[in-house]
Amino acid sequence: MRDWWKQWLTTDFGWTQSLLFYAIDLGLVLALIYMVLVIIGERRTLWMVRGFILLMLASAISARLGLPLLSFVLEKLVVGSAVAMAVTFQSEFRRFLEQLGRGEFRQLLQPGRRIVPKPDSVIDEIVDAVRELSQNRIGALLILETDSPIDERDLKVPGVKLNAEVSKEILLTIFHPKTALHDGACLIRGSRVVAAAVILPLYERPAPRQLGTRHRAALGITEKVENCVCVVVSEETGSISLAERGILNKPLTSSKLKELLEARFSPAVEREAVAPSIRGLVNQIGNRVRILMTRFFALFGLNLPASPRNKK
Structure with missing residues (x-):
């Protein structure tokens, strides 16, 4: 089994292998971001996380385009923002590291929604x-x-x-x-x-x-x-x-x-969850993909085949 895995890694599959590794890399990054959003757990802090992600993307793109000065400035901004967020959300990050160290991955993927109501x-x-x-x-x-x-x-x-x-x-x-x-x-x-x-x-x-x-x-x-x-x-x-x-x-x-x-x-008040449930997230992504595919087929005058759930 190990020899087969080494042979598969050394085999050149071209763009298929590259696409697979890019997908794995992207999936791991998305999972990490999702865990952070679950730990933070509040809508008002979501904009800070989005800004931090945009800074990282801008830094990566500027480095890829060969803009050394802009890349240097953005890289320093990313480091400074990371330190500022660690100080601002120190209790959340401490809980994240504690749960990560204990292996409580299920809790990291379950967003809490309700506050504790008082009669x-x-x-x-x-x-x-x-x-x-x-x-x-x-x-x-x-x-x-x-x-x-x-x-x-x-x-x-x-x-x-x-x-x-x-x-x-x-x-x-x-x-x-x-x-x-x-x-x-x-x-x-x-x-x-x-x-x-x-x-x-x-x-x-x-x-x-x-x-x-x-x-x-x-x-x-x-x-x-x-x-x-x-x-x-x-x-x-x-x-x-x-x-x-x-x-x-x-x-x-x-x-x-x-x-x-x-x-x-108030029992009627719920904390708005920043990160939806895994099932809800998958359903949202599936619906978006289906809408895009429907529009794509419509350009060529074709109809997208109905899913089994929609068939009567």
């Missing part, structure tokens, strides 16, 4: 607790997971495990100044309070001086981990803030907070 009752309990904490000027920090669970390695201290049902009373109890769990964040997963007294990494970039430790912690965790949002209640002013992806939205009223949380965690 209206859970959002109401959170908003009611935040409203009362704000009125009494009691500081609070809540982490709400949006899809996959947060890796404990992204937290400085995982805190005390609770696994209790979300309610206004338990949140008020946790953040009461006289309790042992009030100092830190409260981690909420679905409709459960997973842990309290969670210590988060602080925001390392320059920030306004009026931002306290809770706000810097909310900015730090949401910048580092994208699958969460943070609700912050200021101890000094009682103002309400919402942090997501390293951006702080403040000040908010309790009604505005409820509106934002309902929009973020």
